[in-house]
Amino acid sequence: MKKAGVAVANPSLHKCFSCDNNLLNKEIICNYCAAINDGDYNFFDILSLDVAFNLNNEEIEKNYLRLQKQVHPDNYSTKSKREQETAFKYSSLANEAYHILKNRRLRGEYILALSGIRVNSDRDNVLPPQELLREIFATRDHVQDAGNLTELMTISQENEKSLQKTFDDVSLYFQQNSLNHAASSLIKARYLEKIKEEINLKTRILQNESNPNH
Amino acid sequence: MNLIQITEPGARNVSDKQADGVAIGIDLGTTNSLASVIKDGAPVIIDKVASVVRYNKNEILVGNNSSNDDITFSSIKRLMGKSQSEMTSFRSIEKYNFEDSKDGSISFKVNGKTLTPVEISSEILKYLKSKSEAFLQREVSKAVITVPAYFDDAARNATKLAANLAGLDVLRLINEPTAAALAYGIDDTCEGKYIIYDLGGGTFDLSLLNMQKGVFQVLATSGDANFGGDDIDSKLLEFLLTQIQSDQKLTPNLLSSLFGQARKIKEDLSFNDKINSALEIGTLVREITVTKEQFNLLIDPAIDYTISLLSQLITDSSLEQSEIKGIVLVGGATRIPLIKQKLSKKFSITIYDNLNPDTIVAEGAAIQAHTLTKGSDQLLLDVVPLSLGIEIMGGIFDRIINKNSPIPMIKEEEFTTYEDGQTGITIHVLQGERELAKDCRSLAKFTVANLPAMKAGALRIIVNFSIDADGILTVTAYEKNSHEKQIIEVKPSYGMDLEKIQAMLKSAHKNAADDINAKKLMELITNAYKMLSQLEMQLKEDRHLISTKELKKIDTQITILQEAISKKNADKIDCEIKKLDKLSENFVNLRINFYLNKTLKGKSVNEVEQKFLS
Secondary structure, eight states: OOOOSOOOOOTTOEEOTTTOOEETTOOSBOTTTOOBOOOOOOHHHHTTOOSOSOOOHHHHHHHHHHHHHHHOGGGGTTSOHHHHHHHHHHHHHHHHHHHHHTSHHHHHHHHHHHTTOOOOOGGGOOOOOHHHHHHHHHHHHHHHHOOSHHHHHHHHHHHHHHHHHHHHHHHHHHHTTOHHHHHHHHHHHHHHHHHHHHHHHHHHHHHHHHOTTO | OOSSOOOOTTOOOHHHHHHHHOEEEEEEOSSEEEEEEEETTEEEEEEEEESEEEEOSSOEEESOOSOOSTTEEEOGGGGTTOBGGGGGGSTTGGGSOBOOOTTOBOOEEETTEEEOHHHHHHHHHHHHHHHHHHHHTSOOOEEEEEEOTTOOHHHHHHHHHHHHHTTOEEEEEEEHHHHHHHHHHTTOOOOEEEEEEEEOSSOEEEEEEEEETTEEEEEEEEEETTOSHHHHHHHHHHHHHHHHTOOOOOOHHHHHHHHHHHHHHHHHHTTOSEEEEEEEETTEEEEEEEEHHHHHHHHHHHHHHHHHHHHHHHHHTTOOGGGEEEEEEESGGGGSHHHHHHHHHHOOSOEEOOSOTTTHHHHHHHHHHHHHHHOOSOEEEEEOSSOEEEEETTTEEEEEEOTTOEESEEEEEEEOOSSTTOOOEEEEEEESSOSBGGGSEEEEEEEEOOOOOOOTTOOOEEEEEEEOTTSOEEEEEEESSOSSOOOEEEOOOTTOOHHHHHHHHHHHHHHHHHHHHHHHHHHHHHHHHHHHHHHHHHHHHHGGGSOHHHHHHHHHHHHHHHHHHHHTOHHHHHHHHHHHHHHHHHHHHHHHHHHHHHHHTTOOHHHHHHHHHO
């Protein structure tokens, strides 16, 4: 909402390094001289998205591609060294932002990280609750013991259902701003995704066994 | 030369800029290499040559496929960025004189000289460079070169180095399947996701691409850098040899000839159900028959292997078959009918095989070269083909950048010491998909030294991985808390130490004495052409300014200069340019005066400038 009144200079305002134009919305590309600017932005800023768990994948992709068309180093091969370096940096950041935000689990973990809750790294040693671990180990055993593709398919379908349910929970917890609950659900999602990988691996092994040509 | 060079200081000179800006596309293949350039808006193939380099006593020949001895090198691409322990993929390697090296890098002894795969490869590039210069009648110093998508960092660097040795500035390395897609996309504006299936002579590449308006986004790549059409030839040859059961000793020369014959049979089987052929084994001639059925049976496992990689790529990308709009076939080996048959049977996806699979990659490279020098709305977004990381305690490979991450990419991770008082930390940079460091490709090893002795886990070593748009990695490491930040930067160079690379570049510069002469000649020719085209145009417009006699003199001199150009004699060209300059001086001055007078009569300055600058 805009407020009427006398405008005053905002000392924290971002200015374009090249032409001193004010960058009101922390734009990376100056809308006056088209120079590429450096600054401190989070991944949502980078892709011009609101910080939210429920995002439209098409919008993420659209904004990402639009940004890359502006900041990719290929566009700056004839520009100043400073701009080339900034382009390299921003193109990398855009790639990283896209990589994180298009994946719902990484996106959730990133929102938590912005609030100081870290669950995403193997190095964090955040252990899931015992109960979850037991459940995960049981499913893993089922996957390993699966003797044929039909059996594996059943496990896979169950796992997909759990994954969907878990992400529905995550979405709900974020809406309720209940970050700790969202964190537990995201940890669960990570384990379920690992099981999914194991299912895929096992599927390939079983397929190869059924095809003697390999 | 005073030929109408009236330009404002700082004003652009279009023709000069273009002379600087010409860039070609090169497909540096295992079996064949091609150069292409954009002409009148479309890519044309300048030259195609067999990727074979022969080192005679006094000359280096490129493209001569007929002999196979220890001075003739083929399939050198398979050795790019490789170490001695990885040479198994190089066919009939034993015929060459290897040099032992402590660092594990590969080099050959040829005519008393030491040659590396990079140097041999650079000869092919030099050849294509000079062919392109002859074709374009100007110096060519910039190129976009294609590499297999599955080429690792070592092989990419080696390719770039080979180009530098050949006097080419690499604008960009692009992946072969991506180049193919670019060439394809130029006639086709269909948006959506496509798979490029690229079976070349020595490599197999898969790329999943998202083609959107103005953007080519590579989503994932896969493949096998050590599998290609050559392996199919080998399979067929093995079969032929067991058929004829000859106890003839297989010399390298004989083997090479047999490979050629096997390849011919393979090609003929694309159009025939049965081939009767007289196989020459040295002096022996044996009649053999191969049916398409036999051939298909032979290569079936190989095709299945490529299809399994393709299925895996689709699964890994969490895509449904229905989301993929087409499979584009690239590479000469995709002419084998069984490939298309099996793909159609396995996937219900449209297969595109209507473009020439041999030239499409070079054409795509030319398109990208044009984009990068002349600007375009087309943007190419690529990915890193293999995961990159470092070795951590217990010999475990810790990934810092995952495969199929979009590039450029900068990533930082923090590591620490595991022993009290540890004052150094070794960073072992690796690339690969395996879990243990020993199973991955070692790219570089360096030490961050002189760290303050502290308790285990107290130091904070920041390791920064940065991959540029060519997919080439730079690693930086420093300790976060030290007052003095010591930054170590490493560009992996694989077995070839920096000194060696510099020595190579230096000797390239020495050999470049010839290159400099060649360059001088090319500049003279470029200037001469520039002068001729300007003068001819001006004469066409304003010949009335001078007498018929004077005009005839200039015309004669133009013919003499053209002859000098065709003989490529630098001194003569230089001399004749000067003569023409002198002869046309009067005409040029008259013309300036003529237009200046016109200006005074109220013509706009712009118009006059246009005349002079044209």
